[in-house]
Amino acid sequence: MDTLFNNNLFFVYLFACIxxxxxxxxxxxxxxxxxxxxxxxxxxxxxxxxGMSVIFLMLSTFIYLEFLSNDNEKQIIIVKFGYKxxxxxxxxxxxxxxxxxxxxxxxIYFRENMQKNPDIKLxxxxxxxxxxxSMSFISxxxxxxxxxxxxxxxxxxxxxxxxxxxxxxxxxxYKRPHADFDFLFxxxxxxxxxxxxxxxxxxxxxxxxxxxIIKGRQLGYNFTxxxxxxxxxxxxxxxxxxxxxxxxxxxxLMRMLFVESGYNKKIVRKIFELVYTKIxxxxxxxxxxxxxxxxxxxxxxxxxxxxxxxTNTKIAGKNFGSMKSVFPDxxxxxxxxxxxxxxxxxxxxxxxxxxxxxxxxxxxIATYGLSEKEIEKIFKSIESRE
Numbered sequence: 001m002d003t004l005f006n007n008n009l010f011f012v013y014l015f016a017c018i019x020x021x022x023x024x025x026x027x028x029x030x031x032x033x034x035x036x037x038x039x040x041x042x043x044x045x046x047x048x049x050x051g052m053s054v055i056f057l058m059l060s061t062f063i064y065l066e067f068l069s070n071d072n073e074k075q076i077i078i079v080k081f082g083y084k085x086x087x088x089x090x091x092x093x094x095x096x097x098x099x100x101x102x103x104x105x106x107x108i109y110f111r112e113n114m115q116k117n118p119d120i121k122l123x124x125x126x127x128x129x130x131x132x133x134s135m136s137f138i139s140x141x142x143x144x145x146x147x148x149x150x151x152x153x154x155x156x157x158x159x160x161x162x163x164x165x166x167x168x169x170x171x172x173x174y175k176r177p178h179a180d181f182d183f184l185f186x187x188x189x190x191x192x193x194x195x196x197x198x199x200x201x202x203x204x205x206x207x208x209x210x211x212x213i214i215k216g217r218q219l220g221y222n223f224t225x226x227x228x229x230x231x232x233x234x235x236x237x238x239x240x241x242x243x244x245x246x247x248x249x250x251x252x253l254m255r256m257l258f259v260e261s262g263y264n265k266k267i268v269r270k271i272f273e274l275v276y277t278k279i280x281x282x283x284x285x286x287x288x289x290x291x292x293x294x295x296x297x298x299x300x301x302x303x304x305x306x307x308x309x310x311t312n313t314k315i316a317g318k319n320f321g322s323m324k325s326v327f328p329d330x331x332x333x334x335x336x337x338x339x340x341x342x343x344x345x346x347x348x349x350x351x352x353x354x355x356x357x358x359x360x361x362x363x364x365i366a367t368y369g370l371s372e373k374e375i376e377k378i379f380k381s382i383e384s385r386e
Contacts, residue, residue: 039105178302345361
């Protein structure tokens with residue numbers, strides 16, 4: 001047995017991982033838990049040292065999540081190694097809490113070093129055994145906490161397989177479903193939610209030089225426009241305590257498509273949006289360019305079509321699961337400009353009165369030649385619904 005472990009430890013670990021991965025009755029999270037348990041057990045029994053434990057753990061989970069999982073669409077769409085690495089790091093840290101496991105392995109490492117160090121034994125009059133037992137106990141507690149966090153899954157993402165099937169496959173880009181929409185619809189949405197949308201060519205979030213340069217140019221880099229921007233933000237803050245952080249349209253789309261649970265974990269969700277706008281949207285665009293030659297230049301419009309059909313909105317205190325559900329008996333392409341405006345006003349999920357809407361969005365109303373009376377009529381009609 002000693003010879004087996006000393007000379008072939010990697011292969012023993014590998015075969016154990018293969019057995020876990022191939023067991024189809026287990027969910028992804030359960031397979032990850034078993035890999036964690038195996039690694040922790042080998043380290044706890046002094047079969048693996050700390051360095052090898054971490055290397056085996058990270059390597060096995062990376063290969064499983066990025067190459068061997070049941071998420072087939074991920075393996076087809078996300079092909080760049082850098083994107084795979086980013087995807088892995090986000091999932092393993094924020095969904096599978098690998099840092100807790102590493103801390104428990106570190107405690108085991110310190111326990112072993114303490115037992116082997118003669119200087120520490122001399123310093124401790126009562127011996128190292130009580131401390132060693134305590135560290136073992138704490139490491140077990142930390143491991144159990146990690147297991148509980150994974151099973152609770154307070155933040156969970158949908159698989160790319162699910163996202164593609166539910167949102168993209170029904171209306172593929174090569175059928176040009178977005179062509180039924182007047183470009184004015186896309187223009188108004190962009191103007192109200194993200195004025196940089198059609199100007200940005202290579203980036204998808206606010207964390208980019210392209211976004212900063214475009215935004216700065218739109219504001220004019222002068223005191224007057226910056227002052228106006230700050231004043232408008234101040235009015236928003238005074239009016240509502242529940243202001244969503246600034247997000248591009250792509251970031252909004254990502255959280256709508258992917259976040260299955262944990263929407264209120266704002267910091268994790270924001271990190272997700274910043275990472276996955278790059279990983280998923282760029283990879284999807286590359287996939288379309290490599291495999292679907294028609295209409296690839298209309299990718300931006302296509303994403304807004306997906307946005308229109310699936311993003312939720314809040315109007316007159318009423319929540320709607322998607323923009324299209326505001327007027328269920330009327331196709332989006334047949335909406336009036338005023339109906340589109342009212343639906344877009346609800347995207348920030350703020351409780352605005354009709355008076356506040358007409359005041360805050362007066363520039364948009366003037367730009368698109370909208371009727372204030374018609375807007376008020378539509379708003380009150382929605383407000384009066386049961």
